[in-house]
Amino acid sequence: MVPFSYSRATDAQTAAGKARSAASSHVGAPVQFMGGGTTLLDLMKLSVMQPDALIDITPLERRYAGITTSHDGLRIGALARMTDVAESPVIFKNYPVLSQSLLLAASQQLRNMARVGGNALQRTRCTYFRDTTYDQCNKRNPGSGCAAMDGYNREHAVLGTSDDCIATYPGDWAQALIALDANVELMGQNGPRTVPFADLHRVPGNTPHIETNLAPGELITAFVIPGPPSPRSVYTKIRDRDSYQFGLATAAVALRLQGDTVTQARIAIGGVATKPWRAAAAEQFLQGKTLDEAAATQAGKIAFAGARPREHNAYKVPLGQATVTRALLQAKQLDVQV
Amino acid sequence: MKTPDIDRRRFLALGTLASAAAGAKAGAQTSSAPPPAPAGPAATQVPLVLTINGTDQHVTVDVRTTLLDTLRDHLALVGSKKGCDHGQCGACTVHLDGRATLACLTLAIAAQDAKIVTIEGLANGTELHPMQAAFVDNDAFQCGYCTPGQIMSAVACVNSRHTSSEGEIREFMSGNLCRCAAYPNIVAAIKQVAA
Numbered sequence: 001m002v003p004f005s006y007s008r009a010t011d012a013q014t015a016a017g018k019a020r021s022a023a024s025s026h027v028g029a030p031v032q033f034m035g036g037g038t039t040l041l042d043l044m045k046l047s048v049m050q051p052d053a054l055i056d057i058t059p060l061e062r063r064y065a066g067i068t069t070s071h072d073g074l075r076i077g078a079l080a081r082m083t084d085v086a087e088s089p090v091i092f093k094n095y096p097v098l099s100q101s102l103l104l105a106a107s108q109q110l111r112n113m114a115r116v117g118g119n120a121l122q123r124t125r126c127t128y129f130r131d132t133t134y135d136q137c138n139k140r141n142p143g144s145g146c147a148a149m150d151g152y153n154r155e156h157a158v159l160g161t162s163d164d165c166i167a168t169y170p171g172d173w174a175q176a177l178i179a180l181d182a183n184v185e186l187m188g189q190n191g192p193r194t195v196p197f198a199d200l201h202r203v204p205g206n207t208p209h210i211e212t213n214l215a216p217g218e219l220i221t222a223f224v225i226p227g228p229p230s231p232r233s234v235y236t237k238i239r240d241r242d243s244y245q246f247g248l249a250t251a252a253v254a255l256r257l258q259g260d261t262v263t264q265a266r267i268a269i270g271g272v273a274t275k276p277w278r279a280a281a282a283e284q285f286l287q288g289k290t291l292d293e294a295a296a297t298q299a300g301k302i303a304f305a306g307a308r309p310r311e312h313n314a315y316k317v318p319l320g321q322a323t324v325t326r327a328l329l330q331a332k333q334l335d336v337q338v
Numbered sequence: 339m340k341t342p343d344i345d346r347r348r349f350l351a352l353g354t355l356a357s358a359a360a361g362a363k364a365g366a367q368t369s370s371a372p373p374p375a376p377a378g379p380a381a382t383q384v385p386l387v388l389t390i391n392g393t394d395q396h397v398t399v400d401v402r403t404t405l406l407d408t409l410r411d412h413l414a415l416v417g418s419k420k421g422c423d424h425g426q427c428g429a430c431t432v433h434l435d436g437r438a439t440l441a442c443l444t445l446a447i448a449a450q451d452a453k454i455v456t457i458e459g460l461a462n463g464t465e466l467h468p469m470q471a472a473f474v475d476n477d478a479f480q481c482g483y484c485t486p487g488q489i490m491s492a493v494a495c496v497n498s499r500h501t502s503s504e505g506e507i508r509e510f511m512s513g514n515l516c517r518c519a520a521y522p523n524i525v526a527a528i529k530q531v532a533a
Contacts, residue, residue, distance in 0.1 A: 003382065006448075037445065108495075108500075112437040
């Protein structure tokens with residue numbers, strides 16, 4: 001690691017003011033906020049990220065780590081640890097998709113360390129991004145090209161890609177958030193604002209080194225899930241091994257049913273896209289339909305209608321379709337007291 | 339045969355400290371670290387106070403030093419192991435405020451508020467912690483390199499009551515890799531302590 005200065009945040013707005021550029025959204029930003037540090041220190045050791053200043057935001061957890069419910073819905077502080085959110089009784093019971101997305105991610109040590117705000121900003125596992133011996137990476141070295149395009153792209157994205165980047169968004173928690181229409185509360189140099197979580201991440205386009213729409217210095221302070229609980233919800237994750245592995249194809253599903261008829265279907269898919277991905281067309285298809293295997297299969301196909309596979313990742317299309325189908329049928333079968 | 343008055347562990351620990359001191363005298367010219375970014379700050383040494391196994395330890399390290407390197411290279415606590423140094427293998431697992439934590443992805447400077455427990459802090463004098471004894475009883479290791487991390491996670495597994503089934507134990511322990519594949523015996527050791 002190159003030398004850096006270390007300071008501890010005392011309040012969110014002051015911390016935001018210290019950032020000279022969009023700390024969390026730009027891979028190359030010289031000032032970085034550190035929560036659990038599990039992605040940041042890893043990438044610093046790899047020389048992928050070389051900030052000259054770290055601002056430790058964990059002292060802010062006294063204010064921004066609570067989990068509360070109210071008539072507005074569920075509020076989760078961004079500095080809450082993955083473990084504590086996953087094992088929160090109210091989330092485990094009323095928002096199983098949130099709990100499962102966290103418990104199926106990482107290891108217990110990493111879940112103890114990582115905070116849910118930083119987890120949502122987790123950076124891609126693309127080999128060509130993480131290994132600096134490859135010169136070509138538009139995310140790490142803007143304008144240099146993309147070695148993954150014609151490289152070993154088995155784990156890369158088929159949705160939301162561009163000619164400049166096909167790196168997969170690696171997280172799970174973000175899919176659960178986007179499926180539940182979460183809002184994200186931000187604190188910046190000019191005070192707080194709230195945006196839909198769906199607007200936080202950017203598709204790579206021709207600027208893959210800019211990953212989010214966070215303004216310079218902006219910190220995520222909370223996630224808010226509006227509306228009533230979503231007990232009929234699941235997170236399904238398909239991966240090379242059954243634990244402690246990133247997803248090849250995942251689906252977050254939240255349903256409201258009247259009998260077998262879909263009154264609301266919310267679907268997000270992961271492991272296959274460049275950002276947390278909402279499958280809106282599949283949701284619309286299911287609206288008002290009887291949810292059976294045929295309808296769930298069709299919804300899976302619709303979710304991948306725009307897929308653009310490369311040489312080694314074409315398998316992700318049928319795998320992803322089947323993952324959506326399975327998640328829908330699992331959610332239908334849940335024994336939910338409404 | 340004469341019994342040596344110094345054991346292997348203590349001999350290695352003394353060597354660690356001696357080489358650390360020699361490294362400090364040799365200075366930066368011999369370091370293989372990459373050159374600092376032109377506009378960035380210079381390397382900075384910071385005095386830290388870390389609460390480790392119930393004792394306040396005073397140590398001065400470079401800001402960049404991980405908790406793992408601080409334990410091993412500066413405090414002669416070499417039980418915690420460096421496997422991957424990227425949070426993937428679990429060999430460096432210690433407890434911070436009772437939570438299993440990866441020392442390789444924790445900056446020492448950020449761990450000053452926590453109560454740190456390492457593998458050296460488990461035994462009561464010469465009396466093994468029940469989990470250490472269970473690992474011996476169940477032959478839960480071969481080469482032993484991952485064992486300190488395995489035991490720290492195993493203690494956390496029992497303390498947080500994730501022991502309802504073998505499946506739950508295996509899932510909880512999945513962040514600790516064992517090259518020798520002692521997994522079935524590790525699960526047996528945890529079941530023994532949880533019973």
